[in-house]
Amino acid sequence: MINEHLPALQVVVPLLAAPICFLIPNKRLSWLFATLVSWLSFAMAILLVIAVNDGTILHYEFGGWAPPWGIEYKVDIFNSYVLLIVTAIGAAVFPYSWKSIQKEIPETHHRIYFTAMLLCLAGLLGMTITGDAFNLFVLLEISSLSSYTLISLGRDRRALTASFQYLIMGTIGATFILIGVGLLYALTGTLNMADLASRIPALEGSRTLEAAFAFLILGFGLKLAMFPLHLWLPNAYSYAPSSVSAFIGATATKVAIYALLRFLYTVFGSSFSFDYMQVHWLLMPLAIASFMFASIVAIFQDGIKRLLAYSSVAQIGYILLGISLVNVTGLTAALLHMFNHALMKGGLFLALGAIAYRIGSTRVQSIAGIGQAMPYTMAAFVIGSLSLIGVPLTVGFISKWYLILATLEKGYWPLTVLIIISSLLAVVYTWRVIETAYFQERPAGAPAVKEAPLSLLIPTWVVILANLYFGINSSLSTDLASHAALLLFGGSLL
Secondary structure, three states, rough: HHHHHHHHHHHHHHHHHHHHHHOOOOHHHHHHHHHHHHHHHHHHHHHHHHHHHOOOOEEEEEEEEEOOOOOEEEEOOOHHHHHHHHHHHHHHHHHHHHHHHHOOOOHHHHHHHHHHHHHHHHHHHHHHHHOOOOHHHHHHHHHHHHHHHHHOOOOOOHHHHHHHHHHHHHHHHHHHHHHHHHHHHHHHHHOOOHHHHHHHHHHHOOOOHHHHHHHHHHHHHHHHOOOOOOOOHHHHHHOOOHHHHHHHHHHHHHHHHHHHHHHHHOOHHHHHHHHHHHOOOHHHHHHHHHHHHHHHHHHHOOOOHHHHHHHHHHHHHHHHHHOOOHHHHHHHHHHHHHHHHHHHHHHHHHHHHHHHHHOOOOOOOHHHOOOOOOOOHHHHHHHHHHHHHHHOOHHHHHHHHHHHHHHHOOOOHHHHHHHHHHHHHHHHHHHHHHHHHHHOOOOOOOOOOOOOOHHHHHHHHHHHHHHHHHHHHOOHHHHHHHHHHHHHHHHOOO
């Protein structure tokens, strides 16, 4: 019986838990409750992946109203994969949060933090699972508003500026998405994605449809930090509390990419998106500029968080490149990198949070000589960096390998060369951090540093070991990604 309601419970449980979390007077109990909810969400995501792994599509109608009149939640192999990414990162970040926020967020704001984290989780899961275009916009705003709050909680006053900048850019993106959805509704009279998909082919050539497409691409481009619409991301990741950087950095942009793919392939259809609108010729140069430009800029950053933020812009470029190749291998690479980048960037930000807990800073020079004092934390950072570069036996290698295969399949060998060059640039900017930690001496008079507490190390190493496990045994992630890619190209996820 409860399995029938899993699609709704996946969103409703964290959404209802958020105000309850705020009302719990004891801060530690509030954290324990939020952590329990995150683990429950992860368990539900696993059950949903198992339920749809054979190609089944689960439908849930709210209030008994059949679509397209009512709101429908739908789970297929594609969005179950994204649900797994979001909830897995949440299940690691929530237990990590308690110790991390003690030094990064004022005590009076702890309950606000856990409440906003649950709202952000609910919004991201809802965006992933909904089958209604307007409902997607509403849930996008829930996740966005809670993200602005979370970023502003940082002790650095620049966190407020970063949050405000993200608010302005995010509002512009959301407005574009709302205009796009509104134009589609005016044109078709429906908001249900499957119903939209059935009506749009007959409207090809409509200027209103083309305008709606353009607004949606720009809106989601802002939300996923597509170059050159990425300007909000470096400050947002740099000045947010470490646990917030880890959660948002690993999940928010991936869900925005999912929403973009859902509209490109399911709502508009691959024929309209790529044959008629030729959107891949827009995405490809922007993707190349993204991973080349951002990798170069990352080399010159003094703050490690900012370095990782620009690295995220580069990794988003790889995902967009996979989409722009318009072949099954490229789309598989893009979907794989969504999963793999969540693991690598989540692990790196968690390791960095452990460093910030002990040192109180994440500037490159501040970590001089901590390699021996914090061996487990720095080992986690090194493995995460190797994954970011794409070294074999890590998840980063798997998705980059698929991406290279996709470029060669299309005959675009210069792109293969650029992917390799950008990976070498990743060696340069990660090596700066590793060299400083292991081969430089601690400054004279600097306070002694000791290893991070287990409550920070355990979640960090769970995510880092996942980087190795799914790099060595990649069958689960590659099977899910390739299956989803095949179904998207075949239009079977309607």
